[in-house]
Amino acid sequence: MTADALPMPRLVPTPPPTGHGEARLLRLVERIKADDALAFEELYRLTRDDVARTLFHLTGRRNDLDDLVQETYVRLLRAVPAFRGESQFKTFLYRVCGNVALMHLRWWRRRREDLSDEVPEQLFQGADPERAAQQAQATRLVHRALETLSAKKRVVFVYHELCGMGPEEIAQAVGASYNTVRSRLHSARLDFTRAMKALVHDALVSS
Amino acid sequence: MMRHETERLWALAADELDLEDKRYVELHLSDCPECTDSLEAVRLARRALSTARLSAPSLDWAQTDARVGALVEKRMRALARPRWMPWAAAGSLVAVAAALTVLLWPASPQGDSALPSEPPLVEVEAPKTIRVEVARGLTRVSAESEPVVAGARLESGDVLRTGVAGRAFMHLPDSSHLRVSAATQFALTRAEPDDVALTVSRGRIAVRASHAARRRFVVHAGDVAVYVVGTVFSVSNGPEGVEVAVSEGAVRVASGEAGQASVVAGQRLLIDPRGKAKLRALTPALERELNEVQGLAEAVSSAEQQVAVVAAKGGGAGPRAAPGALPRLTPEESKARVVEPEAMVAPTPAPTAEGQPQADEPWDGPGTVFPSLAGGFTRGVPPRVESPRPVELAPGPGPSEKAPGSVSGPGSLSVPGSSSGPSSAPLKSGDIAASEESEWATLPSPARAAPLPPMLVVPSLEPEAAHAPARPVTPRGPSKSLEELFLEKAEASLEKGGCERFLPGLEDLVLESRDAAQRARVLRARCFEAELRPRQAMSEYAKYLEAWPKGRYADEARAALGQ
Known part of the structure; x- marks a missing residue:
């Protein structure tokens, strides 16, 4: 066994992020507050898949998703000292993701470019190509429908429908009241359904 | 409608x-x-939506990991640097104002002339960097792993790694000392004179924490945090969990799963990956390792104090060290005092079966030069390494006879092809310590020889060990065993004041001998007493009473413990 054969020190791929408890994340946060770089790396390994998936749905972007992930963790590192444990850390993390996504969406919409070119055909890989193709098509449709939503509605809708967060948690994550969240969510659902209906109709007509 | x-x-x-x-x-x-x-x-x-929810973006994680890691490292380095504080600016202004006041104040010639002319007091700030004393196979983990050499200065935020045959010894800014075992990776998360935080990713570090006043000294390993006041301890992080061992003082261990616990001298706490904690006695190997770091730290402090005394005597106008901070040697001085590690040929230690770095072989780096009680420098803590070479009994009629080319100690075991020191690191010709090999005390313990081939067993010892009843403490005459000879030499050495080199051998006797264990334990205690290490002496006496409450030295032990 040589020194090179030893496991690499940091940022190695990690198992799926599901299963890590809030308590563990909070312990890591305490260590990060004490300037423990390795604790932050561990936190990164535990949460990076969640963060990437959330950013992907929030922005619908894939080509510069790594930039967004990086930006999120840079902001998180700056923001962790201010985390006082008043909410779940997961909520705090989603809030950082939401801010990064909002900034990106606003910037992107100012450019008025077509999103559809940014989503590659071969997005997802899996053992079943047919299922992977279905997933890719569904994701493409969902993201195009999400494009019709305003940025704030989209964040609320994605948090609730794709990330599984409740309205109270979303209210903490986006810094809005519970009623505002319910209102945005309700409106977003109507807009999303309408957009999906139109997209499916267009697809049927074109085929 | x-x-x-x-x-x-x-x-x-x-x-x-x-x-x-x-x-x-x-x-x-x-x-x-x-x-x-x-x-x-x-x-x-x-x-x-439910279909899209299951999908995950396929990112180039290797690239993203590297980018995020580099940013985090940069950020942490920035955090670790001392920050500019407004009150510091205010303090500077006050200092400048005070200096101007002194300069512009009308001088009093009588008063000034009456004062003896003292050299200006120049405060030397305690170094805020980590000084590397020994660096064998030590690298700094970064985008490009760079080797770290002896004399190098490290900073907070550095992540370091030793190879499987590597080791390192370094001084922290708070006057603590750190020994890094082989195959270890750890981070100098924070290393300030008043605040130290280390993070052990894998492997083992042993620390002799100073008693300097500071805000915090904490070692992280996984989910475990070890809070230190001033003590000698080690922390290892491996597949079987995190182990905290203490040989002096006490530490507070906090684990998210196992809660909090205090680990005191002589104990080790193992917290397995499931969070279950088991408290056990310190193993001899660990104790030896901790004694090494203690000895090395004391040696370095002593040497530095000597340098400080010489400097104080030699140069009155020289800088005066700040209170509480040991004057530091320059890298050149350090190197001059130190045996180059390359001058020694050490075999690569075979990785253990578990792949986890164990209490590795005793120190053989520059730290092996440490002051003996008789003055001067003694080489090394006697290592306890199973020689990889075939060992044969030295020819000769009796154990007291010195075989040609063998160690002059009572253990007349010789290693063919080497200078037969107990170390598995034979010295090259011309090495400075070749003449000091007689300082090394080896223990020809039959029990240690047991797993080796039969040729290793000293025939005369077997029947004695098997049938020996309780005998007088110091039997004389030709029937003396090697153990007895060793004890005699240790006792004689103790009377002369230099018994440290016998400590590992005595420990082996405690563990492996039926007859000499009691006496060996007491001799260890006396030796620690003679070396002004009362805590370890007390620990030895306590262990003695625990093992032999009615032993022949029980009264002495109780008296020492104040019972």
Whole structure:
């Protein structure tokens, strides 16, 4: 066994992020507050898949998703000292993701470019190509429908429908009241359904 | 005109409605084809969402990991640097104002001339960097791993790694000392004179923490945090969990799963990956390792104090060290005092079966040069390494006879092809310590030889060890065993004041000998007493009483413990 054969020190791929408890994340946060770089790396390994998936749905972007992930963790590192444990850390993390996504969406919409070119055909890989193709098509449709939503509605809708967060948690994550969240969510659902209906109709007509 | 229920269709599909609302909307759907179509659209949208929810973007994680890691490292380095504080600026202004006041104040010639002319007091700030004393196979982990050499200065935020045959010894800014075992990776998360935080990713570090006043000294390993006041301890992080061992003082161990516990001298706490904690006695190997770091730290401090004394005597106008901070040697001085590690040929230690770095072989780096009680420098803590070479009994009629080319100690075991020191690191010709090999005390313990081939067993010892009843403490005459000879030499050495080199051998006797264990334990205690290490002496006496409450030295032990 040589020194090179030893496991690499940091940022190695990690198992799926599901299963890590809030308590563990909070312990890591305490260590990060004490300037423990390795604790932050561990936190990164535990949460990076969640963060990437959330950013992907929030922005619908894939080509510069790594930039967004990086930006999120840079902001998180700056923001962790201010985390006082008043909410779940997961909520705090989603809030950082939401801010990064909002900034990106606003910037992107100012450019008025077509999103559809940014989503590659071969997005997802899996053992079943047919299922992977279905997933890719569904994701493409969902993201195009999400494009019709305003940025704030989209964040609320994605948090609730794709990330599984409740309205109270979303209210903490986006810094809005519970009623505002319910209102945005309700409106977003109507807009999303309408957009999906139109997209499916267009697809049927074109085929 | 009937009102459409479009707004509640999603809630219906998501089963978010209460029973009454649900029945109402379902009743409405039965009469409203438009809303039924809308519900179908909602279900389609939800199906698409549930499919999209499972999808994950395929990122180039290796690249992203590297980028995020580099940013984090940069950020942490920035955090670790001392920050500019407004009060510091105010303090500087006050200092400048005070200096101007002194300069511009009308001088009093009488008063000034009456004062003896003292050299200006120049405060030397305690170094805020980590000084590396020994660096064998030590690298700094970064985008490009760079080797770290002896004399190098490290900073907070550095992540370091030793190879499987590597080791390192370094001084922290708070006057603590750190020994890094082989195959270890750790981070100098924070290393300030008043605040130290280390993080052990894998392997083992042993620390002799100073008693300097500071805010915190903490070692992290996984989910475990070890809080230190001033003590000698080690922390290892491996597949079987985190182990905290203490040979002096006490530490507080906090684990998210196992809660908090205090680990005191002579104990080791193992917290397995499931969070279960087991408290056990310190193993001899660990104790030896901790004694090494203690000895090395004392040696370095002593040497530095000597340098400080010489400097104080030699140069009155020289800088005066700040209180509480040991004057540091320059890298050149350090190197001059130190045996180059390359001058020694050490075999690569075979990795253990578990792949986990164990208490590795005793120190053989520059730290092996440490002051003996008789003055001057003694080489090394006698290592206890199973020689990889075939060992044979030295020819000769009796153990007291010195075999040619063998160690002059009582253990007349010789290693063919080497200078037969107990170390597995034979010295090259011309090495400075070749003449000091007689300082090394080896223990020809039969028990240690047991797993080796039969040729290793000293025939005369076997029957004695098997049938020996309780005998007088110091039997004389030709029937003396090697153990007895060793004890005699240790006792004689103790009377002369230099018994440290016998400590490992005595420990072996405690563990492996039936006859000499009691006496060896007491001799260890006396030796520690002679070396002004009362805590370890007390620990030895306590262990003696625990093992032999009615032993022949029980009274002495009780008296020492004040019982």
